[in-house]
Amino acid sequence: MRFKQAILILIGFSLLSFGLPKNLEKKVNKEITDTFEVENFDLISVIIPSEIEKTLPSRFGEDNLFKIESNKKFIAYAYVSQAPSKTALFDYLVFLDSELVVIKTKVLIYREEYGGEIGSRRWLKQFMGKNQNDDLKYGENIIAISGATISVRSFTDAMNNFLKSLKILHSKNIL
Template identity: 65%
Template sequence: MKMKSVFILCITFTLLSFNLPKHLQKKVDKEIKDTFSVEVFAFNAITLSSEVVPDLPATFGSDNLFEIKTEDSLLGYAYVAKAPSKTDAFDYLVLLDPELIVLKAKVLIYREDYGGEIGSKRWLKQFIGKTQEDTLRYNDNIMAISGATISVRSMTNAMNNLLASLKILHEKNIL
């Protein structure tokens, strides 16, 4: 009986560890529904092998890369992570189509008093259509925002790291 309880506890912990915090999951679900025009979908964590993760410039854990499916059809992928701002970090989401092309970038939670303009749709739309072949450069193909320099550079670096990681994952036939 005790062994069964420990087993159930381990399974429960494992299943819960692959979920986003509830407040983030709600925001991610809304963006998925809006972007892919679906009401019902599966949101499954993709776990990368420990041999692959050290080779990737972006941060990957058990709870930030997901595939989005309806029935048996792959709609795309979601990547949720944090990027540093001046004194804290902000949470962001990137939605990708099955060919790993950016469909949407969204700042989910920004925790600073200044620099929140990086969350504007107008600024974030410059990431749409970017692929693993693109390189983003601050103040060149990525617009600067006065008063948000650190956050703009951070988001640009985070997107470059994600795109470079997607290229590696694609070349290794993982995605």
């Protein structure tokens, strides 16, 4: 009987544990190390009250918005999420400074044969400097990529929703 209780407790704790999947965690850690030139850092989950999270255009949870600190000093915020491509989802990362301005965006995992060009640094650079007051528009202030139309529109929509969410979180003094 005690063995069954121990197993149930272990299963319960594993279901309660949050965090990035290992394959994403490795990629995020590498980006943090490369971008901010730090070896030792902490990823601290930013907890958003559920009643506020329900009102946000983007999905937030204990597993995708983090404060990055090194030696107890703030470095940046990191947001990890997914957006749809033609038939699958792709994972992406956004770094923000303390003023909630985009420092960097990165496509972490792209699962399609076509459209992977959205992962190019050159295309992603156009999101640098964007903040909660920006409105991104495909074909106007976000350039199109031939052969990646669905992914470009999807990423643009995802970033717009994220920036709108930041505005709400900032107005509620959460970020």
